[in-house]
Amino acid sequence: MPDEPSARRLTPLRRERLYESLAAHISDFIEAQGLVGGDRLPPERQLAAELGVSRATLSRALAALETRGRIEVRHGVGALVREPGPAGGVPTWEASLAARPRSEVLVAREAVLAGLARTAAGADSSLRTAMLAPDGRQRTFDHTWRCVRRLAGDGLLAELDDALAGHAPGPGDSAEVHQRLDALADAVLRGDAAAAATTCQGMLGG
Amino acid sequence: MPDEPSARRLTPLRRERLYESLAAHISDFIEAQGLVGGDRLPPERQLAAELGVSRATLSRALAALETRGRIEVRHGVGALVREPGPAGGVPTWEASLAARPRSEVLVAREAVLAGLARTAAGADSSLRTAMLAPDGRQRTFDHTWRCVRRLAGDGLLAELDDALAGHAPGPGDSAEVHQRLDALADAVLRGDAAAAATTCQGMLGG
DNA sequence: GGTTGTCAGGTGGCCTAGCCACTGACTATC
DNA sequence: GATAGTCAGTGGCTAGGCCACCTGACAACC
Numbered sequence: 001m002p003d004e005p006s007a008r009r010l011t012p013l014r015r016e017r018l019y020e021s022l023a024a025h026i027s028d029f030i031e032a033q034g035l036v037g038g039d040r041l042p043p044e045r046q047l048a049a050e051l052g053v054s055r056a057t058l059s060r061a062l063a064a065l066e067t068r069g070r071i072e073v074r075h076g077v078g079a080l081v082r083e084p085g086p087a088g089g090v091p092t093w094e095a096s097l098a099a100r101p102r103s104e105v106l107v108a109r110e111a112v113l114a115g116l117a118r119t120a121a122g123a124d125s126s127l128r129t130a131m132l133a134p135d136g137r138q139r140t141f142d143h144t145w146r147c148v149r150r151l152a153g154d155g156l157l158a159e160l161d162d163a164l165a166g167h168a169p170g171p172g173d174s175a176e177v178h179q180r181l182d183a184l185a186d187a188v189l190r191g192d193a194a195a196a197a198t199t200c201q202g203m204l205g206g
Numbered sequence: 207m208p209d210e211p212s213a214r215r216l217t218p219l220r221r222e223r224l225y226e227s228l229a230a231h232i233s234d235f236i237e238a239q240g241l242v243g244g245d246r247l248p249p250e251r252q253l254a255a256e257l258g259v260s261r262a263t264l265s266r267a268l269a270a271l272e273t274r275g276r277i278e279v280r281h282g283v284g285a286l287v288r289e290p291g292p293a294g295g296v297p298t299w300e301a302s303l304a305a306r307p308r309s310e311v312l313v314a315r316e317a318v319l320a321g322l323a324r325t326a327a328g329a330d331s332s333l334r335t336a337m338l339a340p341d342g343r344q345r346t347f348d349h350t351w352r353c354v355r356r357l358a359g360d361g362l363l364a365e366l367d368d369a370l371a372g373h374a375p376g377p378g379d380s381a382e383v384h385q386r387l388d389a390l391a392d393a394v395l396r397g398d399a400a401a402a403a404t405t406c407q408g409m410l411g412g
Numbered sequence: 413g414g415t416t417g418t419c420a421g422g423t424g425g426c427c428t429a430g431c432c433a434c435t436g437a438c439t440a441t442c
Numbered sequence: 443g444a445t446a447g448t449c450a451g452t453g454g455c456t457a458g459g460c461c462a463c464c465t466g467a468c469a470a471c472c
Contacts (some may be wrong), residue, residue, distance in 0.1 A: 017454070019269075043423060054456045056262060059424075060269060063225075067273055067300075075221070075424050092298050096365060102363040107321060111363060117315025118407060156310040157317060158364075159302060195466035197407060198400050201324060221463095223425070247453060260427045267452080281453050282435035 022053060022061035027070055030081055037083025039159035041071065044079075055058060093163040102168055106204045112157055113145075113203065119190045120151035127151060132185045141170045144181045171204055199203040228259060228267035230308050230373075235278055237257055239308040245288030247277065250285075274304035303373045311374040312410045318366050319351075319409060323402035326357035327394045333357060338391045347376045350387045354394060377410055 033075045048058040065071045072134050097105060131147045149158060171177045180203050187195035254264040265353045268285050271277045278286045303311060339351045355364060386409050401404035
């Protein structure tokens with residue numbers, strides 16, 4: 001099948017919804033008027049009339065602006081322009097983590113570790129056995145941890161772990177760590193969620 | 207102006223809009239039904255009728271889910287579940303949390319809770335006694351939790367808790383929760399970090 | 413004078429009802 | 443077989459309305 005004429009193919013023309021253009025328009029309006037944090041936008045009824053749209057559509061545009069952090073809509077009060085937070089806008093993982101001392105990141109990751117271990121202990125029994133059987137188990141943090149992560153799936157905790165791992169390295173290969181890893185693996189293997197979580201506590205911070 | 211009674215000051219009680227709860231509800235529904243990328247949600251009219259809300263409100267909930275990247279709404283087609291991909295750009299707290307089903311947020315917050323409880327148990331002994339003495343202790347989740355949070359300080363875990371709390375409410379006031387809260391408070395009071403953390407496990411998810 | 417209670421006006425939240433625009437599949441037609 | 447027309451189902455948007463909420467002013471009370 002020839003698929004090369006993509007160069008001449010028309011793009012699907014991503015139709016923009018009215019309330020989305022409206023949101024952009026209002027955002028421009030905020031800037032043009034020089035409105036700053038705390039200033040109030042005109043009431044919905046008036047704004048809708050001036051813009052020539054229904055109040056429902058305008059309201060959706062405002063809701064969109066709110067989820068983007070540009071304004072704050074309060075029942076009985078109105079739509080308030082929001083001061084762009086530190087580093088302009090919505091906080092990102094990176095910004096938050098970079099601003100914290102590593103000790104805090106370690107504590108946080110430890111908590112995430114415990115949560116993941118707990119989740120892993122609740123995974124399917126045969127899966128746990130296949131991945132963590134005592135024989136052939138490698139006692140490095142990275143290996144054991146990969147197994148636990150695999151068992152725990154890729155939920156929000158996993159995403160957190162990824163983000164945190166970039167700002168705080170795992171432990172080394174000391175005898176104490178090995179002991180902990182064995183205990184962790186055994187607890188997960190047994191399906192003992194509480195024990196698995198407890199084992200993780202203090203694993204990184206010493 | 208005296209400003210010290212901040213301890214007794216009530217929180218503004220962030221009211222949740224119907225369409226926001228609805229969005230969370232639908233997100234749960236997607237997960238419960240095991241819908242994956244490309245699957246279609248029921249049409250708006252039917253969904254609205256089943257959920258007992260107006261179509262306008264339901265539509266707003268879907269719009270919210272769309273801006274968060276959980277679904278894609280196409281005119282004339284329907285609402286399609288989106289595969290949770292990297293989805294471009296720097297990940298923000300909001301985007302990451304909103305794109306996840308509430309169950310995952312609960313699990314994550316539980317892990318954070320355990321970490322904070324553990325930290326609180328390591329706080330200064332006199333502080334712990336002052337805040338969590340058995341007499342005069344209020345057994346609501348919010349109150350006990352505020353004390354633990356205060357004891358744990360405002361590190362990265364606290365920031366995480368704030369972010370997560372916005373996307374998954376705490377537990378109610380059942381007898382089982384009260385029992386857990388008592389156990390938690392006692393563990394923190396004793397300075398038993400492991401017990402404090404263990405008590406938190408399963409507190410939110412049941 | 414300061415405090416407290418009341419109330420009306422303005423605001424957003426949500427609803428009902430409906431029309432319009434878009435999409436996709438089906439069906440004649442050539 | 444390919445094409446064009448048709449149609450049912452879908453989301454987009456509008457109009458008008460009621461309700462819950464917040465605020466500020468004002469009156470009543472200490």
